[in-house]
Amino acid sequence: MTKVPTLRLDRLLANLGYGSRREIQMLINRSCFRLDGEVLRKVDQKMELTPDLTDRLEYFREKLDPLPGLVAMMNKPLGATCSHNEAGDLVYRLLPERWQKREPKISTIGRLDKDTSGLLLLTDDGDYLHQVISPKRHVPKRYRATLDRPLRGDEGALFASGLQLENEKTPCLPASLEVLSEREAVLTITEGRYHQVRRMFAAVGNHVVALRRLSIGGLVLPDDLAPGEYRLLSADEKAAVLVIASEAKQSI
Numbered sequence: 143m144t145k146v147p148t149l150r151l152d153r154l155l156a157n158l159g160y161g162s163r164r165e166i167q168m169l170i171n172r173s174c175f176r177l178d179g180e181v182l183r184k185v186d187q188k189m190e191l192t193p194d195l196t197d198r199l200e201y202f203r204e205k206l207d208p209l210p211g212l213v214a215m216m217n218k219p220l221g222a223t224c225s226h227n228e229a230g231d232l233v234y235r236l237l238p239e240r241w242q243k244r245e246p247k248i249s250t251i252g253r254l255d256k257d258t259s260g261l262l263l264l265t266d267d268g269d270y271l272h273q274v275i276s277p278k279r280h281v282p283k284r285y286r287a288t289l290d291r292p293l294r295g296d297e298g299a300l301f302a303s304g305l306q307l308e309n310e311k312t313p314c315l316p317a318s319l320e321v322l323s324e325r326e327a328v329l330t331i332t333e334g335r336y337h338q339v340r341r342m343f344a345a346v347g348n349h350v351v352a353l354r355r356l357s358i359g360g361l362v363l364p365d366d367l368a369p370g371e372y373r374l375l376s377a378d379e380k381a382a383v384l385v386i387a388s389e390a391k392q393s394i
């Protein structure tokens with residue numbers, strides 16, 4: 143049987159962004175945290191990190207934030223940057239303040255350009271992040287592109303054959319194009335090269351004027367998640383991101 147990891151209460155709460163260990167001592171003194179309805183009084187109490195722990199813990203009678211291992215999806219708005227370090231409007235600012243103070247840090251799973259909107263995954267789980275972005279997995283990502291010029295007609299075949307982009311050593315993996323109209327198409331790629339979608343259309347003489355990510359693996363951006371909104375993924379949704387990957391890999 144695998145041993146359940148434990149953490150001191152003050153360390154757990156500090157990692158979840160509830161304050162410094164000193165501040166947490168003060169919150170504990172004020173009886174702010176409860177486990178199974180009972181007030182927690184000892185900062186050095188060892189907490190077993192079982193999956194149900196967040197349901198059992200309360201802060202001011204509200205459910206505690208998710209334990210480490212959180213995965214969320216966001217409908218990334220235009221203009222927000224996927225970076226911890228740059229100045230300006232960062233996607234992390236759209237998350238609750240406490241989430242921004244967590245350790246390990248919440249990071250985006252891959253990036254979307256400032257001018258790209260749509261499905262963005264965020265996590266503090268390094269293993270999950272690497273599974274999704276691993277070049278071995280080929281998780282398909284679908285993008286809806288609006289183009290400056292009408293499609294010529296040969297783009298689908300060129301993308302499917304593995305396009306060679308400028309300044310790249312190897313050609314892109316085969317990608318599939320679904321034409322929606324003269325200037326609108328859905329492109330599915332299974333890698334994450336820098337500005338890949340924009341560069342692929344540029345390589346066939348076009349220009350992307352709007353780009354939105356629709357899905358990652360089997361997870362589709364829900365219609366009811368407005369730009370700037372986020373929500374946690376269920377275990378099934380987390381798995382869906384990866385499950386379709388192996389099936390899609392075989393069919394490409």
Ligand code: URA
Nearest residue numbers: 255258337338339340
């Ligand atoms: N490809 C791009 O060109 N931009 C993105 O944001 C994502 C994929």
